[in-house]
């Protein structure tokens with residue numbers, strides 16, 4: 062399997078954490094790829110017509126994207142059930158929590174993009190993104206309070222990734238204030254999380270997300 066991605070992408074990072082957690086990391090070849098809203102990479106686009114990372118190319122040529130689809134594929138390859146239950150209430154709970162973490166991350170990527178604009182910020186848009194994130198932090202903190210100790214499913218991976226991305230790009234966002242500090246401090250100890258820090262590596266000079 063070839064994974065097209067960058068160490069600065071929170072969506073790629075979620076997939077890499079999932080690959081560690083499912084024991085499949087050694088079966089993945091990493092292809093560093095530079096993309097942004099305004100620069101398309103031909104090789105990535107040959108796998109994902111949307112031009113986005115992460116994108117996964119299987120040995121038989123099958124292309125898989127986006128990050129959720131890749132995570133579900135990895136879980137199935139590992140026998141299922143590690144990251145998400147195959148059916149029932151538990152599956153919907155994980156997917157809903159994943160959607161919250163994913164939505165947080167998407168809002169942060171937009172907010173980071175707005176902060177980097179050289180034309181005047183759009184205060185209404187920035188305020189709307191900030192309000193969305195504040196509400197999401199409170200909702201996630203409520204969910205984290207009823208989380209069984211040691212659980213690290215796809216929903217937890219998405220949330221942990223969103224919080225790590227906040228520290229990476231938007232350190233002024235006060236998610237700890239909402240009550241997510243204990244959750245993050247626990248999951249930050251996991252080998253999969255420690256092995257996959259977000260970074261602005263040299264091969265990827267233009268911030269893409």
Ligand SMILES: N[C@@H](CCC(=O)N[C@@H](CS)C(=O)NCC(=O)O)C(=O)O
Nearest residue numbers: 070072097098113114115127128270
């Ligand atoms: N929904 C996608 C989002 C992926 C995404 O937005 N990736 C960014 C990099 S962090 C990207 O490829 N941006 C370039 C673009 O959107 O054209 C997923 O979860 O995989």
